[in-house]
Structure formats: C-alpha cells, structure tokens
Amino acid sequence: MHPLTIAWADLKRLLRERQAIFWIFVGPLIFTTFFGVLFRQQTPKPLSVAIVNKDSSDTLARALTALLSAEGVAVATAREAPPEGWAVEVPPGSTAAILAQRPVRLVLHSQEEETTRELNLSFKLRKALMTIYLRGDLDGGATPVRSPDAIRIDRRDIGVKRREVTAGFQRSVPAYLVMFTFLNLLISGAGIAEERASGKLRRLFIAPVRKRDIILGKLLTRFATGWIQIAYMLVLGVVVFKIEWAEHPWVLFAFLSLFALASASFGLLLGTLFKEPDKCANVAVWTAVLLSPLGGLWWPLEIVGPTMQTIGHLIPTGWAMEGVNAMLALGAGATDVWVFAAGFALMTVISLSVAARRLTP
Numbered sequence: 354m355h356p357l358t359i360a361w362a363d364l365k366r367l368l369r370e371r372q373a374i375f376w377i378f379v380g381p382l383i384f385t386t387f388f389g390v391l392f393r394q395q396t397p398k399p400l401s402v403a404i405v406n407k408d409s410s411d412t413l414a415r416a417l418t419a420l421l422s423a424e425g426v427a428v429a430t431a432r433e434a435p436p437e438g439w440a441v442e443v444p445p446g447s448t449a450a451i452l453a454q455r456p457v458r459l460v461l462h463s464q465e466e467e468t469t470r471e472l473n474l475s476f477k478l479r480k481a482l483m484t485i486y487l488r489g490d491l492d493g494g495a496t497p498v499r500s501p502d503a504i505r506i507d508r509r510d511i512g513v514k515r516r517e518v519t520a521g522f523q524r525s526v527p528a529y530l531v532m533f534t535f536l537n538l539l540i541s542g543a544g545i546a547e548e549r550a551s552g553k554l555r556r557l558f559i560a561p562v563r564k565r566d567i568i569l570g571k572l573l574t575r576f577a578t579g580w581i582q583i584a585y586m587l588v589l590g591v592v593v594f595k596i597e598w599a600e601h602p603w604v605l606f607a608f609l610s611l612f613a614l615a616s617a618s619f620g621l622l623l624g625t626l627f628k629e630p631d632k633c634a635n636v637a638v639w640t641a642v643l644l645s646p647l648g649g650l651w652w653p654l655e656i657v658g659p660t661m662q663t664i665g666h667l668i669p670t671g672w673a674m675e676g677v678n679a680m681l682a683l684g685a686g687a688t689d690v691w692v693f694a695a696g697f698a699l700m701t702v703i704s705l706s707v708a709a710r711r712l713t714p
C-alpha cells in the first residue's frame with residue numbers, strides 16, 4: 354500500500370467529521386475576526402488645550418499658540434479653565450518676565466488621573482517655552498536672543514533596535530493561523546491512539562505494507578491538513594481582511610511548510626505516547642493553549658519583560674509567530690527567519706525519529 358493511499362484515505366475520513374470542519378474553518382474565522390476588531394489600531398485623537406491668558410499682554414499667549422499648533426496641538430482661547438479637558442494658564446507678568454529672562458511658571462489644568470496624552474502635552478508645552486526662552490520667539494522667532502548653538506543635537510546610533518508592533522487583523526491573522534494549525538495537528542495525534550485502541554492500526558500493520566510507509570502516510574495526512582488550514586487563513590487574511598502580503602512569498606511558503614511538518618511530527622509523537630485517545634487530546638489541547646500566549650499569539654512579545662521574551666523565542670509557537678508576522682507585515686526574508694526554520698527542521702527530525710520507534714500496533 355502506497356503512503357499516498359493511506360494519506361488520502363485518512364484525509365477523506367477527517368474532512369467528513371463536523372468537529373474537524375469547525376476547528377479548521379469556523380473556529381479560526383471567529384477568533385480572527387473578534388480579536389482583529391478588538392485590537393485594531395486606533396487613530397490617536399489630536400491633543401487639544403485651551404490657553405487662559407491672565408497676563409496684561411497677549412504676546413506670550415500668541416507665541417505659545419503658534420508653537421503648540423506647529424506641534425499638532427489644537428489650541429483655543431478661554432477666559433477661565435474649562436471643567437473638562439486641559440488648559441494652560443498664563444499668569445500676570447509672564448511676558449515681561451520672558452523679556453527679562455526671568456523664570457515663568459505656567460499652570461497646566463488637567464484631570465485627576467495623569468495619562469500618557471497629558472504627559473505628551475506637558476512635554477510639548479515645556480518644549481514651546483524652552484524655544485521661546487532660547488530664540489526669543491515672542492516676536493515670531495525673527496530675532497534670536499541667544500546663540501543658535503545654545504543647544505546642539507548630536508545624532509548617533511545608540512544600538513537600540515526599533516521593533517514594529519502589528520495590530521488588528523495584521524496581527525490576528527498570523528496569530529490564529531499559527532495557533533489553530535499547531536492545535537489541530539497536535540490533536541491529530543489522538544487519531545493514532547484511537548486507531549491503536551480500535552485495532553485499525555493492528556490491521557494496517559498486518560497488511561502488506563512497510564512500517565515506514567505507514568508512518569509517511571500518517572505524516573502526509575497531517576501535513577496536508579496543516580496546509581489546508583494555512584491556505585485558508587492566508588486567503589482569508591489577504592482577500593477578506595486586506596492584510597499586507599509577504600515580499601518573499603516563496604520563503605513564507607517554505608517556512609510554513611517546515612512549521613506544518615514539525616507540528617505534524619510532534620502530533621504523531623503525542624499519538625504514540627498515549628493509549629487512550631481522550632488523554633492524548635487533552636494533553637494536545639493544553640500544550641497548545643499553554644504555548645500560544647507564551648509564544649506571543651495572544652499578545653505581542655514586545656509588551657512583556659525580557660524573561661518572557663526569551664521564553665517566547667525558545668518555543669515553536671514563538672518561532673512561527675515571529676517568522677510569519679515579520680514576513681507578512683515587515684518584509685522579512687530568509688536571512689531573518691532561518692534560525693526559526695532550523696528549529697522546526699530539528700523539531701521534525703527528533704519528533705519523527707522518536708515517533709517511528711514508538712509506533713506499534
């Protein structure tokens with residue numbers, strides 16, 4: 354019996370099961386849609402502030418308005434600080450103090466709870482005031498009162514890499530592609546335990562077929578299942594959710610093939626470790642559920658600490674998510690993901706070798 358014959362028979366049997374159809378097609382669609390909408394990238398609202406001028410002159414207030422507006426802040430004027438929102442109070446004598454190069458203390462009226470947006474506004478306000486002091490911007494910046502070299506900007510590489518964090522469907526599609534492919538291929542190991550318990554595996558071993566053909570056939574079934582899942586999620590992502598596509602598609606396909614092969618091999622290994630299908634399925638589910646968040650599938654690894662990032666880069670879900678996300682969203686190529694691909698190749702060799710030794714009727 355040819356391995357392809359075994360694989361085709363198993364695949365037809367699998368695709369007739371309602372539970373398999375749900376977890377290959379329906380479940381991923383629900384999760385991808387829900388979390389893609391939930392964590393979609395929000396367009397930040399522009400900062401807005403009211404300037405309350407208590408000074409006898411409006412010169413400083415006008416200078417602040419011009420500089421803050423140039424920073425993208427929506428500026429309005431008010432007689433009193435509004436009960437809600439932010440307001441900057443210019444105290445009496447501020448213009449004269451600026452001209453005399455004396456300190457000026459502006460009052461920022463804010464909410465009870467300090468937010469990142471408030472810190473951003475406070476920084477822009479300090480920057481505007483510093484500009485006024487250094488350049489004499491009370492007259493529009495035409496006549497600097499100090500040397501233009503009072504502050505110098507020294508640009509240099511400090512060795513910190515900027516990491517892009519994807520959001521919305523651009524993140525949920527690769528995340529749940531990896532999660533459900535890994536989950537379904539691990540659970541498929543329960544099929545081996547079930548065939549052993551029902552005697553189907555024994556009858557297959559009695560038939561005129563070599564053991565390696567049986568193993569290859571079972572592996573091909575799971576590999577094909579993985580690629581059905583992968584192809585479905587990629588088409589869904591590009592056609593329905595309009596995610597960015599990889600700059601190196603053949604590298605992406607090769608990488609995903611290694612991921613599917615490694616997951617299928619590990620699923621086979623799990624199937625040889627248990628005699629009861631339910632126990633095998635439970636272990637498979639909990640393994641996938643545990644490794645999914647650790648690998649950055651439920652939240653970006655960029656937001657966790659160094660220890661959790663290290664753990665994420667040592668497990669297969671982390672390898673898959675890093676590689677697929679980088680290729681789809683950031684234009685990564687073979688040189689960026691070869692380490693993860695090598696990890697999948699090693700995982701395949703080890704899992705398949707142990708599974709081949711343990712697979713018995």
